[in-house]
Amino acid sequence: MEIYLIRHTTPDIERGICYGQSDMPLKDTFPLEAKHILESIPKQFDKVYSSPLQRCTQLAVLIDKNYITDNRLKELDFGSWELKKWSDIPNADIQPWYNDWVNTPADKGESYQELQNRAVSFINTIPNHYNKIAIVTHSGVIRSLWAYFNTIDLKNSFNVLSIEYGAVLKIKYSKI
Template sequence: MTTTLLLIRHGETDANVQRRYIGRTNVPLNQNGHAQAAKLRTALADHTITTIYHSPYQRTHATALHLGDNLHADLRLAELDFGDWEHLTYDEIPDRDHLDKWYDDPWRLAPPNGETLHQLDHRLTLWLYDIIRLHPNQTIAAVSHGGPLRWLLAKYLHRDTAQFHTLRLPPGGHAILKLTEGDLR
């Protein structure tokens, strides 16, 4: 049995425009982000979405509201925890050596007091197992963030986690992933 996942990145925020690391900071959509979210309903009209999951942050919730009303917040869909780098731009991060090492090996190295890709992978895999068991042969929307969505696309669509840093899903963008429980092994 296959579950269809509509992977949706929340609409734009001012922090996105400023290119800030925003993981666990609860920022709202900006005007453009609300417009992007409104367009998703039309863009995804051909899909019968049974359930909409979103991270517990207002930017994903506001985006999800445009898709329907069967909403479920799930912390496992949260953005990567950027720890001490939260709300900083690339240029504002003081420890350049640590930043460079993190870009080279985010699987094992985290931002100070943050999260590794291994930890992100663990929570997303647990979420996927739950979703596939709960929603066989259904179409589910997952409104999340750039990091988790790029990870899911790299791992399950492209089958190459090295593509994590090169994949792009713009704010308000979406991708479709079809998975069975066997795909998670």
């Protein structure tokens, strides 16, 4: 199966704000960014899946109006840190997460390992008979799945893979 992991386009939010599962609108550059993405992917997919957040669904509907949303494709849940400036999160709260962000959840949120667990759970529900699917999602989900598919330790997934807004990664995957 070919899986196209597609990151949403640029959100309309100030740099330095924590916004994992917050439903952010997109910048007015969306039409141009979407055009570039659509030109770089196949025209037809067996199925298109998307995070339910609008920064993903606005692109998913352009790929296939019959796309399917799944909560397991949402970005990392940063809990009480959502929509705060990273610099405003007290050091005592954020330092344990900085020390082990793979296993330590954000305050009232989730850990990166928990994100990967739900993303892999989603992948395991995709029917085997599909040849080509698209998944419109977020950088955390894409990195966690890339690590899973390539047996890379999660703590290294940010070092080996840069994912810009609108990035498209193609994976060949066979379920066993």
